[in-house]
Amino acid sequence: MKLRINGEWLTVPETIHTVGDLLSHFQLDQRVVIVEQNETILEKESRSEIKVQDGDIIEIVQFVGGG
Amino acid sequence: MNDRYSRQTLFSPIGEAGQKKIRDKHVLLLGAGALGTGNAEALVRAGVGRLTVIDRDYVEWSNLQRQQLYTERDAKDRLPKAIAAKQRLMEVNSEVRVDAYVMDANPVEMERLLNGVDLMMDATDNFDGRMMMNDLSQKYQIPWIYGACVSSYGISYTILPGETPCLNCLLDRVPIGGMTCDTAGIISPAVQMVMAHQTVEAMKILVEDWSAVRQKLVSFDLWQNQHTSINVSKMKNDSCPSCGENPVYPFLEYKQQMKTAVLCGRDSVQIRPPANREWSLEEVAKTLAKQEGHVEQNPYLVSFTTENRRMVLFKDGRALIHGTQDITEAKTLYHRYLG
Numbered sequence: 001m002k003l004r005i006n007g008e009w010l011t012v013p014e015t016i017h018t019v020g021d022l023l024s025h026f027q028l029d030q031r032v033v034i035v036e037q038n039e040t041i042l043e044k045e046s047r048s049e050i051k052v053q054d055g056d057i058i059e060i061v062q063f064v065g066g067g
Numbered sequence: 068m069n070d071r072y073s074r075q076t077l078f079s080p081i082g083e084a085g086q087k088k089i090r091d092k093h094v095l096l097l098g099a100g101a102l103g104t105g106n107a108e109a110l111v112r113a114g115v116g117r118l119t120v121i122d123r124d125y126v127e128w129s130n131l132q133r134q135q136l137y138t139e140r141d142a143k144d145r146l147p148k149a150i151a152a153k154q155r156l157m158e159v160n161s162e163v164r165v166d167a168y169v170m171d172a173n174p175v176e177m178e179r180l181l182n183g184v185d186l187m188m189d190a191t192d193n194f195d196g197r198m199m200m201n202d203l204s205q206k207y208q209i210p211w212i213y214g215a216c217v218s219s220y221g222i223s224y225t226i227l228p229g230e231t232p233c234l235n236c237l238l239d240r241v242p243i244g245g246m247t248c249d250t251a252g253i254i255s256p257a258v259q260m261v262m263a264h265q266t267v268e269a270m271k272i273l274v275e276d277w278s279a280v281r282q283k284l285v286s287f288d289l290w291q292n293q294h295t296s297i298n299v300s301k302m303k304n305d306s307c308p309s310c311g312e313n314p315v316y317p318f319l320e321y322k323q324q325m326k327t328a329v330l331c332g333r334d335s336v337q338i339r340p341p342a343n344r345e346w347s348l349e350e351v352a353k354t355l356a357k358q359e360g361h362v363e364q365n366p367y368l369v370s371f372t373t374e375n376r377r378m379v380l381f382k383d384g385r386a387l388i389h390g391t392q393d394i395t396e397a398k399t400l401y402h403r404y405l406g
């Protein structure tokens with residue numbers, strides 16, 4: 001499956017079905033993030049159910065503390 | 068009148084009128100590390116009227132790779148960052164009033180410094196400071212600009228009270244743990260990119276060009292060649308405790324307890340005593356001189372080295388314990404030497 005993630009087209013493993021899976025894949029599941037799928041911001045609670053599909057445009061922003 | 072701002076006033080969204088507005092404005096900068104020194108230099112060169120710089124730390128060698136106002140001399144002297152920054156900023160532009168505060172500002176201290184401030188800039192390295200600034204911004208209706216970076220990644224967002232969501236609206240919880248400069252490092256281009264986003268937003272706010280403000284949460288990874296910006300305006304939450312209809316400003320509550328923090332990238336713990344405890348550095352130095360160890364002193368701090376730990380004490384009662392990330396051990400050392 002190909003997804004455009006943060007502006008780059010990436011091929012992700014077929015084991016990824018949901019947005020939650022995708023966050024785990026990038027080791028972001030324990031982090032504080034905002035996820036947008038095809039220009040819709042997703043509620044945190046729904047990430048584990050919402051499916052990702054080939055061609056989806058995903059934006060992931062992680063809040064970090066350094067400075 | 069010299070032409071030091073001529074290239075900036077030629078830029079039509081600023082112009083002569085905008086330049087005058089910039090000169091009439093007062094910016095408060097919380098933190099004088101990587102983002103702080105970058106933003107401070109840019110704003111001072113741009114001719115801001117007044118800049119308040121607050122920082123709790125002092126200059127070390129590991130800062131010089133990216134904290135652009137500091138020199139080897141400052142690291143050798145262990146000069147407090149706010150003081151070293153002010154010295155350099157005055158050389159850069161003597162027309163700007165720069166007020167430097169060596170402190171780990173709590174909400175009460177911040178409130179005293181906020182009078183007449185037009186904009187707050189985030190250059191802290193922790194979320195405690197950011198959540199405090201976020202609540203102060205809402206309470207006093209002052210815009211602030213979030214900025215943060217780690218490794219080759221950075222993020223920024225501009226918060227306009229009464230208009231945009233606040234930082235509390237955007238977070239499902241306050242981030243703790245995760246990547247720090249300690250575990251992941253930081254490269255200077257990531258700092259400069261965040262700083263560029265923050266400074267340009269500051270300029271828009273200072274010249275009151277509100278329609279130009281970005282309104283989007285921006286993030287990037289310079290090494291991975293990624294860039295993202297998300298319109299988060301729908302995330303404004305009417306029941307937000309910081310910016311909602313009945314705000315309680317939860318992060319301004321001052322709890323009477325010793326506060327500790329593990330410092331990003333420093334293998335150090337900061338200890339802050341419960342009340343504001345101004346003490347005589349002379350007395351502290353004298354006491355420590357009797358212990359096994361090596362004491363050094365300048366007008367702002369006392370440094371005490373013993374075994375493989377170093378303790379640095381500031382006039383306001385704070386201590387930095389170097390060589391450990393263990394809060395309990397740090398507190399033990401603090402109490403051992405200072406009661």
Ligand SMILES: [Zn+2]
Nearest residue numbers: 233236307310
């Ligand atoms: Zn809010």
